[in-house]
Amino acid sequence: MPVRNDIRNVAIVAHVDHGKTTLIDAMLRQSGTFRSNETVQERVMDSNPLERERGITIFSKHASIQIGDVKVNIIDTPGHADFGGEVERILQMVDGILLLVDAAEGPLPQTKFVLRKALDRGLKAVVIINKIDRPDAEPHNTLDKIFDLFVSLGATDEQLDFSVLYASSRQGFARTEMDDKSDNLVPLFEAIVRDLPGPNVEPEKPLQLLVTNTDHSDYLGRLAIGRITRGNIRKMQTVMNIRHKDQAQKQFRVTMLYTYDGLKRVEVEKAEAGDIVVLAGLDDIFIGDTVADFEFPEALPGLTVDEPTLNMIFCVNNSPFAGKEGQYVTTRHLRERLYREALTNLSLRVEDTDSPDSMKVSGRGELHLAILIETMRREGFEFQVSKPEVILHYEGDVVLEPYEELTLDVSQDLVGACIERLGSRKAEMVNMHTTPDGHTRVVFMIPSRCLVGFRSEFLTITRGEGLLNHMVAGYQAFKGGTVGRTRGVLVASDPGTITAYALFQLSDRGIYFVDATEEVYTGMIVGEHSRDSDLSINVCRTKAMSNMRSKSADEALTIQPPRKMSLEQKLEYLNDDELLEITPKSLRLRKKILDATERKRQTRNREKMEENE
Numbered sequence: 378m379p380v381r382n383d384i385r386n387v388a389i390v391a392h393v394d395h396g397k398t399t400l401i402d403a404m405l406r407q408s409g410t411f412r413s414n415e416t417v418q419e420r421v422m423d424s425n426p427l428e429r430e431r432g433i434t435i436f437s438k439h440a441s442i443q444i445g446d447v448k449v450n451i452i453d454t455p456g457h458a459d460f461g462g463e464v465e466r467i468l469q470m471v472d473g474i475l476l477l478v479d480a481a482e483g484p485l486p487q488t489k490f491v492l493r494k495a496l497d498r499g500l501k502a503v504v505i506i507n508k509i510d511r512p513d514a515e516p517h518n519t520l521d522k523i524f525d526l527f528v529s530l531g532a533t534d535e536q537l538d539f540s541v542l543y544a545s546s547r548q549g550f551a552r553t554e555m556d557d558k559s560d561n562l563v564p565l566f567e568a569i570v571r572d573l574p575g576p577n578v579e580p581e582k583p584l585q586l587l588v589t590n591t592d593h594s595d596y597l598g599r600l601a602i603g604r605i606t607r608g609n610i611r612k613m614q615t616v617m618n619i620r621h622k623d624q625a626q627k628q629f630r631v632t633m634l635y636t637y638d639g640l641k642r643v644e645v646e647k648a649e650a651g652d653i654v655v656l657a658g659l660d661d662i663f664i665g666d667t668v669a670d671f672e673f674p675e676a677l678p679g680l681t682v683d684e685p686t687l688n689m690i691f692c693v694n695n696s697p698f699a700g701k702e703g704q705y706v707t708t709r710h711l712r713e714r715l716y717r718e719a720l721t722n723l724s725l726r727v728e729d730t731d732s733p734d735s736m737k738v739s740g741r742g743e744l745h746l747a748i749l750i751e752t753m754r755r756e757g758f759e760f761q762v763s764k765p766e767v768i769l770h771y772e773g774d775v776v777l778e779p780y781e782e783l784t785l786d787v788s789q790d791l792v793g794a795c796i797e798r799l800g801s802r803k804a805e806m807v808n809m810h811t812t813p814d815g816h817t818r819v820v821f822m823i824p825s826r827c828l829v830g831f832r833s834e835f836l837t838i839t840r841g842e843g844l845l846n847h848m849v850a851g852y853q854a855f856k857g858g859t860v861g862r863t864r865g866v867l868v869a870s871d872p873g874t875i876t877a878y879a880l881f882q883l884s885d886r887g888i889y890f891v892d893a894t895e896e897v898y899t900g901m902i903v904g905e906h907s908r909d910s911d912l913s914i915n916v917c918r919t920k921a922m923s924n925m926r927s928k929s930a931d932e933a934l935t936i937q938p939p940r941k942m943s944l945e946q947k948l949e950y951l952n953d954d955e956l957l958e959i960t961p962k963s964l965r966l967r968k969k970i971l972d973a974t975e976r977k978r979q980t981r982n983r984e985k986m987e988e989n990e
Contacts, residue, residue, distance in 0.1 A: 381575045381651040386604060388452045388467050390491040391477035392484075392846070396507045400477065400546035401440065401453050405639065407549060407562050408442035439602070439653065441637040444566045450637060450653045454491070464491050465682045466664070466723055468498055470589050470604045470653060473573030476502045476523075480514035480543075481813055483522045486782055486848035493530050502539045503568050509555070510545045513814040516555060540572045576604070578650035583670030584608035584616060586654070587677045591664055591721050597633055597657040601668065606677060608670060609649045610634065610656070621665035621679040628671060629659040663720050682723045685739035686779040686825050686849055689746060689948075690763040691715060692735040694958055696967060697872065697898040702960035703759025708734050711760055714753060725749070739768060741849070743829065747945045750959060759960045761967075764951035767826040769855065776855040779825040784818065785835070786844035792817050794838050802827035803856050824856055825849070830949040833942075862952055865911040867904035868968060869897040873917035880936050883914050889939045890966065891916070900971025902955065905940075913973045 389397045441450045452471060454464045468474075474495045478484055484492075495502065504523055506516045520541060527537055542565055544551040551565040552558075590602040610616065612634040618627050635642040635655040648654045656668070665679040693699075693708050700706050705714070715736055719727040726739040740746040743765055750762065770777040783804065785795055789811075796806065796819070804823035812818050828847060835845050867887050877893040889904035897903060897916060906912050942950065947957050947964055954976075958965040970976045 379578055379580070381578050381649075383447055384575055384651050385447060385449045385473065385569055385573055386452075386471040386576055386651070386653060387449060387473050387475060387569060387573060388454055388464075388471045388495075389475045389477060390454050390464060390495065391507075392479070392482075392487040394479075396479070396546040397477055398453055400475075400505070400507065400544070401451060403546055403549035403562055404442055404451065404565070405440060408444065408566070439637050440640050442639070444570055447570050449569055465494055466589050466680055468494055468500065469587060469680060472500065472576050473569075474500055474502045475505055475569070476539075477505045477507050477546075478519055478523055479511075480506045480509045480516045480519050481511045482786075483515075483519045484526050486784055486846050489526060489530070490848050492526065496527070496530050496532050496536055499533075499536075501536060501573060503565075503572055504539050504541045505544050505551065505565070506541065507544050507546055509543045510548060513812075515813045516543055518813075540568050542568060576651035579607035580609060580650050582607045583673035583675065584610055584668070585670075585675060585677055586610065586668040587680070588662060588664055588666045588668065589680065591662070592655070594657065599660045599662060600655050600657050601659070601662045601666070602653070602655050603668070604653045605648060605650045607650050609647060610654065610668075611647045612645070615671050617669045617671050617674040618659055618662055619667040619669055619674055619676040621663065621667070621676075624676060626674055627659070627661075629662075631656050631658045633657040664723060680723060683741070683849065684768070685724060685726055685741055686768055687742060687746065687765045687829075688726075688737050688739035688768055689765045690730065690735050691738050692732070692761050692763075692956075694759045694761050694960070695734075696761070696901075696958050696965070696971075698896070698958070698960075698963075698965075700759070702962045704757030704961070706759045710758065712736060714756075714758060718749060722749070743832075743945055743948055747948060750948075751944055754959050754961050757961055761956045761958050762948070763956055764953055765829055765948060767824070767829075770852055777852040778855045780822055780850050780853050781825050781828055781847045782850040783821040783823050783828065783845070783847045785821075786812060786816050786818050787839055788842070789815070789817050791839055791843065792819060795819065795835070795843075798831070798834060798838065799823065802831060803858070822850065823847075824853075830862070833946045833949055862950065863909060865906040865909055866902045866952075866955075866966075867906050867916075868911055868913045868973070869899060869901045869903050869916055870913040870973060871915045871917050872898045875903070875916045876919055877936055878920045879914075879916045879918040882918070883916065884937065886912060886914060889937070890942065892939050893936065898967075898971070900968045900973075902966035902968065 389401060391397045439452055441448055452467050454467050476492060478488060506519050508514060509516050542551045542553060543555050549562060550560045551562050553564050585606040585608060586603045587606065588601045588603045592600040592602060594600055610631060612631055614631050615628060616631060618629060633656065634645055634648060636645050636648055636652055642655055667676045669675055691711060693711060694706060715727045715738060719725050724741045724745065728737045730737050738746065746765065767779055787795055799821055802823060804821040804827065806819060806821050808820040810818055832845060835843060875891055875893050875895050875897055880889060880893060887905050887907040891897065891903045903916050944964060947966060951957060954969050956967050956969055958967055968976060970979060
């Protein structure tokens with residue numbers, strides 16, 4: 378099969394925070410993509426506000442650079458395990474990868490995940506050992522670990538013959554040897570052209586293009602993005618779309634055709650096999666569809682990604698504050714938005730439930746679902762979600778649950794505390810060693826359900842200084858038992874405005890999540906009880922009028938500041954009988970049943986049923 382030597386389609390893959398997006402910044406600058414006097418923000422590929430706030434890549438991005446006569450299409454991919462579906466999808470578009478590994482941290486869980494997917498597709502890699510300017514860098518030791526990882530994942534002899542570069546993406550240099558003096562990325566550009574293959578093409582055969590991403594334009598409608606596998610495509614050409622879901626065929630005209638030049642889309646009249654293109658003309662085209670020749674429509678194999686591991690219920694907000702802060706509050710709005718998300722987010726599953734007001738949404742992890750929730754609330758949606766639950770598999774009479782490989786980097790004096798907490802969560806330690814910076818790296822296998830809620834606990838143990846990474850490692854027999862919160866909650870017994878007087882008088886009951894002057898409703902969770910049971914309290918109580926004065930009457934009340942939790946922490950905090958109310962302005966924990974008397978009645982009925990069983 379002929380190979381195009383004037384183009385390279387490359388994905389940059391790595392564990393989160395190993396420097397992918399920063400490296401692309403340097404590549405774009407040094408390849409002449411930006412003018413010398415042009416002001417460009419850092420991490421230019423992280424264009425989504427959530428990406429910039431969190432410092433992680435969530436959505437894959439396309440760009441291109443010119444290296445001599447060769448055009449290099451670069452795709453930046455997410456590094457967090459929860460967005461592995463994005464990585465799996467993008468690997469369908471490329472012929473090689475740049476594998477980036479931190480010189481001090483070495484290969485981490487997501488490094489293993491993305492490399493396994495790339496090797497399974499037969500892709501070749503250029504390995505970049507990044508951040509060699511770190512004082513604790515151990516590049517040669519890291520290279521040994523990378524080679525061992527390739528071998529353990531079943532790399533072929535050809536894939537094991539990878540080239541290695543030593544780099545600092547922040548300083549913008551790459552070197553073929555540690556003692557080289559290169560101060561630019563020329564060695565990297567040379568390695569991409571020399572060591573990564575061009576795409577195999579069949580230019581004379583009928584058109585085939587697999588849609589691996591979609592976008593939207595206010596002027597053109599839906600846009601399909603993919604690589605032309607064979608043939609060519611022209612603007613205004615009539616082609617056939619073959620639906621992946623049911624193989625239904627629908628003809629349409631390509632009204633606009635683009636390729637990438639730097640970060641911009643450039644309109645072209647024609648594109649050939651091997652090119653990554655963006656085309657407009659059909660509003661109901663989806664990821665996994667094939668764009669094919671009109672006269673010889675042949676479908677390509679569709680996209681497949683790993684199955685979700687967690688699900689949660691999304692439902693219409695029915696709290697007393699419903700409709701006060703959101704723009705989109707109805708079942709129709711919620712349903713349309715979730716099903717629209719499922720069309721482009723391949724790792725996401727959306728299903729109807731027995732209740733018309735609720736939908737079950739399944740994803741790859743807490744962060745995956747939290748990003749969806751945060752995106753929707755910023756768009757003006759108001760809704761409620763339940764506690765995340767793991768998805769069990771069944772093989773005959775055997776119940777299987779997802780397991781994760783959990784990697785902790787902590788100081789030596791905190792290892793014992795972490796092992797103790799994880800032991801109660803059914804984790805099994807599989808490896809432990811000291812890292813170059815003097816920390817201890819401990820690897821566990823743990824059921825996914827037992828990991829829910831551990832992140833906030835871990836941050837408390839390590840005072841925010843530990844590192845935690847995890848990735849799905851397959852399914853094992855269900856271990857049984859439950860892992861949940863060890864303390865109960867403080868629940869508002871009366872609606873109204875919280876008073877400083879009430880918080881002061883009830884300060885010994887526990888830790889509060891709310892502050893004075895906030896509005897609450899009956900059944901809303903306002904804090905964590907100091908005991909393992911729930912307690913209803915009146916946080917809106919005011920001081921009774923009296924003509925008696927006490928010595929301390931005029932003294933200011935001293936109240937402990939409330940515990941503020943992020944969206945992910947609140948999702949982790951939820952129990953089975955609780956919901957998280959989400960609006961564009963607020964995140965409120967609440968009981969599913971707001972009335973305290975009804976909650977007690979339901980609890981008694983449930984206990985009686987358990988006794989009878």
